[in-house]
Amino acid sequence: MDLTGKRFEGQVSISRDIEGYVKVADLGEKDSWESVHVIHKYLNTALQGDRVIVEISGEDEDGYYGKIIQVISRSKKAHAGNLLLNPDSLSNDDYYIFDPQDKKTYFKIFVDKDASLDAKENNKVAVEIVEFSDTKEDTAYARVVKNLGHPGHNDAEMLAYAIEKGFSDEHTEAVKNQSEELHKKGITDQDKSGRRDFRDVLVFTIDPSDAKDFDDAISYKELDNGHIEVGVHIADVSYYVTPESPLDSEAVERQTSVYLVDRVIPMLPEVLSNDLCSLVEGEDRLVMSAVFEVDIDGNIYSEWYGRSLIHSNKRFSYENAQESMSNNGVYSKELNNLNKLAKNLFQGRVAAGALILDTEEVKFKLDENGHPIDVYIKHRGDTHKMIEELMLLANRKVSEFITASQPDMKEPLCIYRIHDKPDAEKMHDLNMFIKGLGEKVRFVDGYIPSQDLNNLIEKLGDRPEKDLLQNNITRSLQKAIYSTHNVGHYGLAFEHYSHFTSPIRRYPDVLTHRILMRILDKDMPKEEERPALEKMCIHASYREKEASDAERGSIKYKQVEYMGDRIGQEFDGTISGVARFGIYVEEKHSKCEGLIRMRDLGEDFYNYIEDKNKIIGERSSEEFKIGDRVRIKVKEANLDLRVIDYELIKEKGNYNRRKTYNGR
Numbered sequence: 179m180d181l182t183g184k185r186f187e188g189q190v191s192i193s194r195d196i197e198g199y200v201k202v203a204d205l206g207e208k209d210s211w212e213s214v215h216v217i218h219k220y221l222n223t224a225l226q227g228d229r230v231i232v233e234i235s236g237e238d239e240d241g242y243y244g245k246i247i248q249v250i251s252r253s254k255k256a257h258a259g260n261l262l263l264n265p266d267s268l269s270n271d272d273y274y275i276f277d278p279q280d281k282k283t284y285f286k287i288f289v290d291k292d293a294s295l296d297a298k299e300n301n302k303v304a305v306e307i308v309e310f311s312d313t314k315e316d317t318a319y320a321r322v323v324k325n326l327g328h329p330g331h332n333d334a335e336m337l338a339y340a341i342e343k344g345f346s347d348e349h350t351e352a353v354k355n356q357s358e359e360l361h362k363k364g365i366t367d368q369d370k371s372g373r374r375d376f377r378d379v380l381v382f383t384i385d386p387s388d389a390k391d392f393d394d395a396i397s398y399k400e401l402d403n404g405h406i407e408v409g410v411h412i413a414d415v416s417y418y419v420t421p422e423s424p425l426d427s428e429a430v431e432r433q434t435s436v437y438l439v440d441r442v443i444p445m446l447p448e449v450l451s452n453d454l455c456s457l458v459e460g461e462d463r464l465v466m467s468a469v470f471e472v473d474i475d476g477n478i479y480s481e482w483y484g485r486s487l488i489h490s491n492k493r494f495s496y497e498n499a500q501e502s503m504s505n506n507g508v509y510s511k512e513l514n515n516l517n518k519l520a521k522n523l524f525q526g527r528v529a530a531g532a533l534i535l536d537t538e539e540v541k542f543k544l545d546e547n548g549h550p551i552d553v554y555i556k557h558r559g560d561t562h563k564m565i566e567e568l569m570l571l572a573n574r575k576v577s578e579f580i581t582a583s584q585p586d587m588k589e590p591l592c593i594y595r596i597h598d599k600p601d602a603e604k605m606h607d608l609n610m611f612i613k614g615l616g617e618k619v620r621f622v623d624g625y626i627p628s629q630d631l632n633n634l635i636e637k638l639g640d641r642p643e644k645d646l647l648q649n650n651i652t653r654s655l656q657k658a659i660y661s662t663h664n665v666g667h668y669g670l671a672f673e674h675y676s677h678f679t680s681p682i683r684r685y686p687d688v689l690t691h692r693i694l695m696r697i698l699d700k701d702m703p704k705e706e707e708r709p710a711l712e713k714m715c716i717h718a719s720y721r722e723k724e725a726s727d728a729e730r731g732s733i734k735y736k737q738v739e740y741m742g743d744r745i746g747q748e749f750d751g752t753i754s755g756v757a758r759f760g761i762y763v764e765e766k767h768s769k770c771e772g773l774i775r776m777r778d779l780g781e782d783f784y785n786y787i788e789d790k791n792k793i794i795g796e797r798s799s800e801e802f803k804i805g806d807r808v809r810i811k812v813k814e815a816n817l818d819l820r821v822i823d824y825e826l827i828k829e830k831g832n833y834n835r836r837k838t839y840n841g842r
Contacts, residue, residue, distance in 0.1 A: 181234040185247060188214070189720060192226045192282040198246065200232040203712075212241060218284075220245035223310045223318075226282045227253025227344070227720060253720075255346070256304040256323050257283055258338035263299050264288070276305055276320055279342050285310070285318040293321035302326040302334040304341045330817065332548025336438050339731045343724040345436045349447050352424035357447040360418055361454050365462055369417075370487050374467065376409060377489040380512060383457055384565050387495040391444070392457040393682040395465070395490055396568060398512045405473050406515065410572035411465040411488050413455040415681035416691040419446070430714070433721035435683035438732040440548050444683070451682050459493035466691050468572040468678070474515065476522040481575060484698055499561040517560050520567035527570075531628045532671040533655075534635065537648045540769050542736050550740040553768035569679045570670065576694060577676035581664070583697045589663065591703035593689045593715060595675050597658040597667040600625065608654040614791040615643055615805050628671070642752035642766065643805035649754075657723075660686050660715035662708050686718045734820050737770040741822050742815035748827055753806045756793050758786045761802050763810055763824050772822030774810070779826055 188202035191213075198216035214232050216224075224230050224246045231248040259278040264271070274294065276287040289305060297303045305320035324341070326334040337347055349357075381397045397409035419425045429445055436443040444451045457463050467486040471479040492509065494502070503513040528534060536558065543552040577592060584590035602624045609626060612619055612634065619630040631651055638644035655669060660677075667675040678694075681687035689711070693703060755762035760775040776784055779802070782795035793802040802808075809827035816823075 180237075181242065182236055183233065185231050185233045186214070187229065187231055187250065189253075189716065190216070190221075190224045190226070190228050190230050190232075190246065192221075192224075192284070194282070196221075196282075196284045198224060200230060200244075200246070202232065215241065215243040216246055217243075219314075222246040222249065223285075223313055224249050225252070225254070225285075226280065227724065229253075253724075254342075254344040256306050256341050256344075257287075257320070258302065258304050258326070258342040259283075260329055261289060261294065261297055261299055261301050261303055261322075274299070276303075279338055285316045287318050287320050289320050289322060295322040295325050297322050297325040300329065302329045302331075302338055304338075332440065332544075335735055336440055336548070336732055339438060339728040339735070340436050340443050342731075343436075343728040344721075345432065345443050345725065345728065347443050350424065350428060353428045354447060356424050357449050361449040364454070365464060369464060370462070372485070373464070374482075374484060374486040376411065376467070376486055377462065379407075379409070379488075380509070381409075381411065381488045381490050382492040382494055382509065383459070383490055384494040384496060384499045384561055387497060390442075390448075390456070391451045391682050392490075392493070393455070394565075394569060394679050395457045395488060396516065396565075397469075397488065398509075398516065401471065405471050405479060406519070407469060407471055408516070408519070408568070409467050409469040409486075410568055410679065411457070411467045411486060412572075412679050412687075412691075413457055413682050414464040414466050414485060414691070415446070415450075415455055416466070416688050416695070417464055417485070418450060418455065419688060421692075425450075429685050429688065430717075433685045433718045434725045436725045437729050439542055439736050440544055440732075445685065446682060455682055457488065457490050459490045462487060462489050466678075466681075466694070468576055470571070470575070472519060474518050474522065476519060476526055478575075481579070483576065483579060483694060485695070494561075496559065496561045496565075500559045503561065513561075513564075516568070517564050520560075520564040523567045523571060524563065527671060528632065530671040533628045533651070533669045534632050535648050535651060535669075537652065538645050538769065540733060540737070542740070544736075550736045553737070553740055553770070555769070573678050574670075574672050574675055576678040576690065577672075577674040580676065580690075580693055580697060581674050584702060587703075587705065591662055591705070591708055591711065592664070592674075592693060593676055593686050593711065594661055594664045595658060595667060595677050595686075596661050596663075596665050597669045597675075598656040598665050599668050600655050604654040608650055610791060611650045611804065612647070614803055615647065641805075642764075642807065646752065646754055646764075646804060657719075659719040660722075662712045662715060684718075684722075686715070689714065731820075735817070737768065738815045738817055738820055738822055740768060741765075741770050741772070741812050742817065744812050745815065746812060748809060748811045751808050751810045751824070753802055753804050753808060756786065756791060756802060756804060761793060763808060765810070770822060772810075772812075772824040774824050774826050778813075780828060 186202040188200040190198045190200045192198055196218045198221050199213040201213050229250040230246045232244050233247050234242050235244045257278050259276050261274040262277050264273050264275050272291055273288040276289050303322045304324040306323045307318050307320045309319045311317050326337055376397050379397045379399050381395050383392045383395045385392055393413040395411040399407040401407055419429055432445045435445045465486050465488050469482040502508050502510050539556040541554055541556050542550045545551050580592045581590045605625055619626045666673050676690050677684055677687045678690050750766040751763040753761050754764040754771055760773050762771055762773055764771045782798050784793050784795050786793050810824040811827055813825045814823040
C-alpha cells in the first residue's frame with residue numbers, strides 16, 4: 179500500500195547516531211504498530227520521547243521512512259546537565275554552554291547568564307529550552323529553571339535522573355492548592371454515604387517498613403459455610419482526582435511515581451498520597467474494593483466490586499507480618515490462612531503456564547549525606563508473595579469483570595496490561611545463552627515452554643547463574659505495556675489482566691477505577707472513546723519506561739559511587755556477559771557490574787567466539803563464559819561515565835574457568 183504523503187501521530191525515539199524512529203499505529207495492512215525512520219536532517223527539532231506528526235516519504239526494504247512535520251508535545255519540560263564556559267567567550271561572554279546528561283539531546287544549547295538563576299560554571303542545573311534558533315545547525319537557547327547544585331552531590335545527582343526523564347520534584351501551585359483543600363475538608367459523612375461498610379471486618383495493610391503511602395489493604399472474614407471472604411481494598415484515588423481538574427491534568431502528565439535510590443517523587447502530592455488517600459491504621463478511608471468468597475484451595479464462589487469504607491486495624495511491615503505468622507502473633511491465624519490461599523493461587527498460575535521469575539533487588543544503606551556505605555539484596559518472604567498473589571487476583575478478576583460486562587462491544591473497552599508472546603529471534607538468543615550455561619531446554623512452536631524455564635531456574639538453586647538466567651529471560655520477553663487491545667499476559671498466563679491495585683502511584687489504575695465505576699453505574703464505555711484512551715495507554719507505557727530508566731540510573735550511579743570507595747579491593751564475581759572488547763563481571767555481594775577489558779585478561783591473545791558466546795586464549799586455551807566465577811579487583815570507578823572497570827585476579831581457587839583442548 180502506497181502511504182506516501184500520509185501523516186500519522188506517534189512518539190519519536192532518537193538513536194545514538196541521532197536518527198529518529200516514530201512509532202505509529204494503523205499503517206495499512208502492516209502490523210498494528212510500526213516505526214517510521216527519520217534521518218537527522220528531517221527531525222525538525224524533535225527530541226527523545228516527543229509526540230510528533232510524521233509524514234511518510236516512501237518505503238524501502240527496511241520499512242517506511244519520512245520526515246517530522248510538527249512536534250505536538252515535548253516529553254520533557256526540563257533537561258538536566260552541567261553549565262560550561264562558552265569556548266567562544268572571547269567573542270560572546272553572555273552565554274554558558276549547556277552539557278546535557280542525556281546525550282540524545284543533540285542540540286548545542288546556549289544559556290543566557292542573565293537567565294541562569296545565579297548558577298555558575300560547572301553547576302548541575304535543569305534548563306528549559308525557550309528557542310530553537312537554527313535547526314540546520316542544531317542550536318537552541320535555554321533558561322535555567324532549577325539550580326541543582328554541585329555535580330557529585332547526592333541531591334543534585336538523584337534529582338537530575340528524575341528531571342532528565344521529565345519528572346519534576348515539585349507540584350504546580352494549582353495542584354498544591356487543590357490538594358490542600360481536599361485534605362482540609364477530610365472525609366465527611368456525605369463522602370461515606372452509599373458505600374459498603376467494612377469497618378466491622380478485620381482489615382490490615384502489609385507494606386515495606388519504610389513505606390509512607392498505603393494504597394492496598396486486605397480484609398478477612400470467615401463465613402458460616404466454611405469459606406473465607408477476602409477483600410482487596412484499594413485507595414479510592416479516582417474519587418478525589420476528577421477528570422480535567424488540576425490534579426488530574428498533572429497526574430496525566432506524570433502517569434507514575436518515580437522510585438529513586440533515596441527518595442520517591444510522587445505522582446500525587448504527599449497530603450493525598452501519604453495521608454488522605456493512604457490506608458493508614460486507625461482511620462476511616464474511602465476505597466474501591468474487589469471482594470471474593472473463596473475456599474482455601476483458591477476456588478472462587480462469588481465476587482463483588484464497588485466503592486467501600488474501611489478502618490484499618492493493623493499496619494504490618496512485611497517483616498513483622500512474617501514474624502507474627504511464624505510465631506503465633508497478632509492475627510496469625512488469618513495471616514496463615516491467607517498464606518495457604520496465596521500458595522494455592524500461585525500453584526494455579528504455575529499449572530496454567532506462568533513464568534516464575536524472582537530476580538534479586540538491590541538496596542543501599544546510605545549515610546546522612548546520601549553516600550552508599552553498604553549494598554544488600556532485598557529478601558522476599560512468604561508475606562511478600564502472599565500480598566503479590568492477592569493483588570494479582572484482584573487485577574485479573576477486575577479485568578475479567580470489565581470485559582464480561584460489555585457483551586455488545588466487539589472489542590470490550592478496558593485498560594489492559596498486556597504482555598505479548600516473545601519473538602522467535604529473542605527466544606533463539608535465550609536458547610544460546612542457556613546452552614552457554616551447559617544446559618538444554620525444548621523448543622515448542624518456536625517458544626521455550628514456560629515449564630522448562632521454571633524447571634531450569636529451580637535446578638540452578640543458589641548458583642550465581644540463576645539470577646543471570648532470570649535477567650536474560652526478562653530481556654528475551656516483550657515489554658509489558660498498557661493497551662485497550664487485549665492480547666493477554668504471556669508472563670502471568672492470564673487471558674485478562676489490568677492494573678487496579680496501585681492508583682496512588684500509577685495513573686492507569688485510576689482509569690481502570692473510572693471504567694469499573696461507569697460499568698457499575700450502567701454508563702457503558704463507547705467505542706468512540708477508544709482512540710483517546712489508546713493514546714493515554716501509549717503515554718502511560720512510555721512514562722513507565724522513563725521512570726524505570728530514572729530508577730535504574732540512580733541505582734547504577736550509587737553502585738559506581740560505592741565501588742569508587744573500594745579501588746584496589748578484591749571481590750568474588752560472576753561473568754555476566756562476554757563481548758569483543760572484554761567480559762562483564764557482576765560482583766557477588768553488591769551486584770555491581772563492571773568490565774574487564776580484553777587487554778587485561780592476561781598475557782595471551784584472546785578471541786571472542788561469537789557462536790559459542792565465549793572468549794578463548796590462543797596459547798593457553800583458557801576460556802571465559804557467562805556464569806564462570808572469577809576473582810576481581812576494582813581498578814576504576816568513573817562517576818561521569820557511570821562505569822566500573824575491574825581487573826582479573828589470577829590465582830588458584832575453586833572457580834569455574836577452565837581450559838579447553840578440543841579446539842574452537
